[in-house]
Amino acid sequence: MRRRFGVMTERLGLRIGRVALGGFGWIVLTYLALPLVVIIGVSVTTTAYLRFPPVGFTLKWYAQFLSDPSYLDAISTSAVLAVNATALALLLGVPTALVLARAHFRGEKGLAALFLSPLILPPIVMGAAILQYAGALGFARTYGAMLVGHTVIVIPYVVRTTLASLVGFETSLEEAARDLGDSGPGAFFRITLPIIKPGIIAGALFAVIISWINVELSMFNTTAHLMTIPVKLFNYIQYSVDPMIAAVSAATIYVAIVVVAILDVTVGIDRVAASNE
Numbered sequence: 001m002r003r004r005f006g007v008m009t010e011r012l013g014l015r016i017g018r019v020a021l022g023g024f025g026w027i028v029l030t031y032l033a034l035p036l037v038v039i040i041g042v043s044v045t046t047t048a049y050l051r052f053p054p055v056g057f058t059l060k061w062y063a064q065f066l067s068d069p070s071y072l073d074a075i076s077t078s079a080v081l082a083v084n085a086t087a088l089a090l091l092l093g094v095p096t097a098l099v100l101a102r103a104h105f106r107g108e109k110g111l112a113a114l115f116l117s118p119l120i121l122p123p124i125v126m127g128a129a130i131l132q133y134a135g136a137l138g139f140a141r142t143y144g145a146m147l148v149g150h151t152v153i154v155i156p157y158v159v160r161t162t163l164a165s166l167v168g169f170e171t172s173l174e175e176a177a178r179d180l181g182d183s184g185p186g187a188f189f190r191i192t193l194p195i196i197k198p199g200i201i202a203g204a205l206f207a208v209i210i211s212w213i214n215v216e217l218s219m220f221n222t223t224a225h226l227m228t229i230p231v232k233l234f235n236y237i238q239y240s241v242d243p244m245i246a247a248v249s250a251a252t253i254y255v256a257i258v259v260v261a262i263l264d265v266t267v268g269i270d271r272v273a274a275s276n277e
Contacts, residue, residue: 041053047243049242077229079212081150085151085154089158093158100163116160127149131145142226145221154210158203158206160203165198213230215230
């Protein structure tokens, strides 16, 4: 009788624990999603000032920023910059992660610290450094200078997630492929790449997001004709605050949702998350 009572008590405790954990999870998700709901709500208000809950419903703030060529140019600049910086980070970060995961040599820790150092350096300091560096070489305040800066700040995310996906990877799989007559690059693309692909995609996703939202570094290399959307919004709110800011922010939220949905369909969010555990 006591044993049965103990089993029932244990099951009840487990059930209460699951309910409590689930409730806490929903509270956290609500807390994280609430700012997004506020931004989307403010973007459709009919008032000329920021208001939540919104008054009425209108899409004029979306039409206003979509009809402004400067905003479209800024969005295009941010998108191209984020994609190109991510591509360069992948070209540099993935081989670096492979070397750090497999090779053991003097200075290994120093190399790892070098590639991960942008995570601890303030972006404003890096922006000033990139400006000085580009100015000395004669390409300050150009797209090239901005691309160099954004590549530097996103490389650590690619290196970190790729390293995480390489933990526990059996190099004997590649060796077996070579024994069967496959070349080194062939073994990498057929064996290694499919295994570490979720980590690479996760790093690329982080890189695009970090590049897209960067303000501090971009401000040092921006010009009137070369401006990212975060810098454009930063300059705009210094003189005017209206729901158009929320409309631009909401538009980026919609794009992010679409990207995550595509990632989930093509790769699977569970696989990407599991590769970084």
